[in-house]
Amino acid sequence: MNKLLETHQLRKSFGALIATDGVDFDVREGETHAVIGPNGAGKTTFIKQLSGELRPDTGRVSFGGEDVTALASQHRSRKGLARSFQITSIYRDFSALDNVALAVQAHAGHSFRFWKAARQDPLLIEPALKILQSVGLDKRINILAAELAHGEQRQLEIAMALATRPRLLLLDEPVAGMGTDESLRMVELLASLKDSKTIVLVEHDMDAVFSLADRISVLVYGRIIATGTPEEIRANKEVRAAYLGEEA
Secondary structure (H helix, E strand, O other): OOEEEEEEEEEEEEOOEEEEEEEEEEEEOOOEEEEEOOOOOOHHHHHHHHHOOOOOOEEEEEEOOEEOOOOOHHHHHHOOEEEEOOOOOOOOOOEHHHHHHHHHHHHHOOOHHHHHHHOOOHHHHHHHHHHHHHOOOOOOOOOEHHHOOHHHHHHHHHHHHHOOOOOEEEEEOOOOOOOHHHHHHHHHHHHHHOOOOEEEEEOOOHHHHHHHOOEEEEEEOOEEEEEEOHHHHHHOHHHHHHHHHHHO
């Protein structure tokens, strides 16, 4: 299986704090690769380096066989790398349909200045409707994003990421802050994407991780201490001691 994303010896420090410490990591095309670890392990810093929001001090990020280490996040997005955020990032005063149509428009390279006229553009609206249907929001298209439930806002954010036609989705704690029913719906949505998308999943919810991931990497104090299948990670004594504990 081809490697779509690779990092080599990524290092990032903030003063005396080493956030990522020589991280080697790869994501195979078509897989869901989860990154787990305790609070303070460096997960957020790591995913920001993958998305281009943070430049590593040293090391390399490759995407689709190309060195993208020096590329900012918007340029990586153009190449097919999309990120959803730990804290929902949507246009709260726009409808769900407007949010996704805006993402379609942005991916096509059009200016937001012409948005009001573009609301009637079938080249934007039709793909936006299909994407909203795929994430289960087709009955909520005209609701303002601010009025959607928390779980629906996270679904909308994933819809916006999908509107950029990504080769790879970086999902930063998509289940965070959800109740049981919302979490189940999100896991079902992500499971439905597994056949068509390559996904990097950063998540604290172990039920979601072990049900969705093809492989799991465990990050502790800025270092990956293990990578393997869910079964291999469950059985890994070092992982159990460092992180999973009784949850394993």
